[in-house]
Amino acid sequence: MSESEDPYENLTITTGAVVEPNTSRVNKTGSWRQFKPVINVDACIACGQCDTYCPDQAAKPVEGEDYYGFDLDYCKGCGICEEVCPTDAIDMIREEK
Amino acid sequence: MDEIRIHGRGGQGSVTLAQLLAQAAHEEGTWAQAFPAFGVERRGAPVEAFARFDDEKITDRSQVDEPDYVIVQDTSLLEYVDVTEGLSEDGLVLVNTGADPEELDLETDAEVVTVDATDIALEHLGRPIMNTALLGAFAGATGLLGQDSMEAVITRKFSGEIGEQNVAATNDAYTEVSA
Amino acid sequence: MAKAEQNPSEEQKVMKGTSAVARGVMAANPDVVSAYPITPQTGVVEKLSDLVADGELDSEFIKVDSEFNAASTCIGASAAGARAFSATSSQGLKLMSEPLFTAAGMRLPIVMAVANRSLSAPLSIWADHTDAFAERDGGMMQFHAEDVQEAIDHVLMGFRVAEQVNLPVLSNFDGFILTHVQEPADIPTEEEVSEFLPPRDPEYTLDPSDPKTMGAFARPEHWTEARYEIQRAMEESKDVWAKTVEEFKEIFGRDYTEYNGMLDTYHGDADYRLVALGSMCGTIRKVIDEYRAEGVDVGLIRPRVHRPFPTEELREALGDAEAVGVLTKEMSPGYESALAGEIKGTLYHAENQPPxxxxxxxxxxxxxxxSDIGAMIEETMEASAPMAFDEQESWPQLREELLADGGD
Incomplete structure (x- = not known):
């Protein structure tokens, strides 16, 4: 995973400092992560609590499967999903980069 | 004047580390200053904090661009941030990692010291809050701060058992780096 | 201020600027604190609220729904005879603007710490003096602190002078740069402060058993006189301030008496003199040392007090300079830096007018x-009159590459 392109690089101050949307997509906060969520797919009941609580919308159902996964481009490793998971299917693992 | 720049991530206690450094230096009888780089505070985002020690009252309030010492709390920053930018050749960079200095391949003529402060923190605190271990390692590597001063400021900030655990982490790191 | 001071004493504590100011306020024993949180001020009133909750400070902490009501609450409290304190920043100070002008007209000695921050838009939480200068014309005294110690001491001296001349005080200290720094400072004790600051003894108070109308309506035949009295009180405040800094020195040992407490200088008789407010003066001192070591005769004149304006003092301090450079964290769009304009106005009828x-x-x-400061010293050395309007002021940190037309 590479650090995102800096949305503030080559910025031009327009009249009224009006800015384009979607800077949060460009800013891949996954680089901030120190702990990574790892899901036990057998324990996951696909309830979606992790998705509901994730501040970065990084927890998503895995297509064609009955469990959830994480978009590591944006997951910044806060661990809220681990806290809210009702079946303790998520563990936060220290990530060495 | 000794100028220190700390690179960390929001939530890793970079500002607290700068403050503990300044308080411990003041405890040693010198003037001291600690302040954060004023940016948007977000958990996990790259942050900087600064400290200065001097025999005279410190009036300079600009950010530290030419540090004598750099402390890196998280090696994941090395990929994105030029942590040794402006670092004095006679200076020192302290990196929180289990790796050896030469493995880091930092572009600097300054001395590189490593310590696995996160490991020390996990051992003593049960949590990866490594700033007190880094404080101890900094003192051990530079000789600028004594263990008594560090203990005094840590126990003032953290009372009871947490204070003792942090002092133990500081002393462990101090000994490890001094040895 | 001496550049080299003795090593910090055991008495000094290293704490965050906001906590240190709150401790100073506590020593002044305010009867009422009312405030609304705003970055970067919040730490001041958060600490005061802690101190009240912990029983260390015997004061009414009145929580309100906005800065407008914080200032209004202070007006009510002060009118009833209380010593009232508040703190704010930026948009919060804007929201207080209306009641603060009222407080000045009602002649209420409310003291406020203002953690200076720019005004929106664009939204920013960081320091400049746009907020303080926007309140310049209300009738509030205004001080600017260079370090945490002064931020504490100005609040204490603010109470002393405010309660004698019956005007509110805005005690400015730069947001983040001074609010969030940790550095050694002496925290005055309540005993020391009580010797310096006697209990408030107001001429009039709101008292149901002896009713009065305060903040009344004034017709055109009366209003001018009420406003003139504010101007007279401001003039009087200069003498009271000069005495206050003397008394402060006597009790606390810290010497703010230079130029009657109005100005602080560093190599103030140099050929080239910079003028600036607040925390940037610290960095300026360091650069002055470097330039002087190279043989450049440059010094600093720092107004400690901005209202009342140090007119006579600045004439004396700047009149014989070769050239003056005013470094400001504010400007009045459509004209120029308000401080620079005021200094030019002050020197207009002086004997000499340096460029x-x-x-x-x-x-x-x-x-x-x-290096920013060095470049401004060098530009100041080349200043010569007459100047066209667009030569008078520059924005040396401007990043022209960000402008839509690339700065052309």
Whole structure:
């Protein structure tokens, strides 16, 4: 995973400092992560609590499967999903980069 | 004047580390200053904090661009941030990692010291809050701060058992780096 | 201020600027604190609220729904005879603007710590003096602190002078740069402060058993006189301030008596003199040392007090300079830096008029580096009158590449 392109690089101050949307997509906060969520797919009941609580919308159902996964481009490793998971299917693992 | 720049991530206690450094230096009888780089505070985002020690009252309030010492709390920053930018050749960079200095391949003529402060923190605190271990390692590597001063400021900030655990982490790191 | 002071004493504590100011306020024993949180001020009133909750400070902490009501609450409390304190920043100070002008007209000695921050838009939480200067004409005294110690001491001296001349005080200290720094400072004790600051003894108070109308309506035949009295009180405050800094020195040992407490200088008789407010003066001192070591005769004149304006003092301090550079963290769009304009006005009827260049720097927290200051010293040395309007002021930190037309 590479650090995102800096949305503030080559910025031009327009009249009224009006800015384009979607800077949060460009800013891949996954680089901030120190702990990574790892899901036990057998324990996951696909309830979606992790998705509901994730501040970065990084927890998503895995297509064609009955469990959830994480978009590591944006997951910044806060661990809220681990806290809210009702079946303790998520563990936060220290990530060495 | 000794100028220190700390690179960390929001939530890793970079500002607290700068403050503990300044308080411990003041405890040693010198003037001291600690302040954060004023940016948007977000958990996990790259942050900087600064400290200065001097025999005279410190009036300079600009950010530290030419540090004598750099402390890196998280090696994941090395990929994105030029942590040794402006670092004095006679200076020192302290990196929180289990790796050896030469493995880091930092572009600097300054001395590189490593310590696995996160490991020390996990051992003593049960949590990866490594700033007190880094404080101890900094003192051990530079000789600028004594263990008594560090203990005094840590126990003032953290009372009871947490204070003792942090002092133990500081002393462990101090000994490890001094040895 | 002496550059080299003795090593910090055991008495000094290293704590965050906001906590240190709160401790100073506590020593002044205010009867009422009312405030609304706003970055970067919040730490001041958060600490005061802690101190009240912990029983260390016997004061009414009145929580309100906005800065407008914080200032209004202070007006009510002060009118009833209480010593009232508040703190705010930026948009919060804007929201207080209306009641603060009222407080000045009602002649209420409310003291406020203002953690200076730029005004929106664009939104910013970082330091400049746009907020303080927007309140310049209300009738509030205004001080600017260079370090945490002064931020504490100005609040204490503010109470002393405010309660004698019956005017509110805005005690400015730069947001983040001073609110969030940790550095050694002496925290005065309540005993020391009670010797310096006697209990408030107001001439009039709101008292149901002896009713009065305060903040009344004034017709055109009366209003001018009420406003004139504010101007007279401001004039009187200069003498009271001069005495206050003497008394302060006597009790606390810290010497703010230079130029009657109005100005602080560093090599103030140099050929080239910079003028600036607040925390950037610390960095300026360091650069002055470097330039002087190279043989450049440059010094600093720092107004400690901005209202009342140090007119006579600045005439004396600047009149014989070769050239003056005014470094400001504010400007009045459509004209120039308000401080630079005021200094020019002050010197207009003085004997000499040195050329004056002004520099808009450090806006919304942009770091002012030693090399920035060096460049401004060099530009000041080349200043000569007459100047066209567009030569009078520059924005040396401007990043022209960000402008839509690339600065052309």
């Amino acid at each position: 004056i260049k002004s520099f808009v720097v450090g806006m919304a927290g942009r770091d002012i580096t030693a």
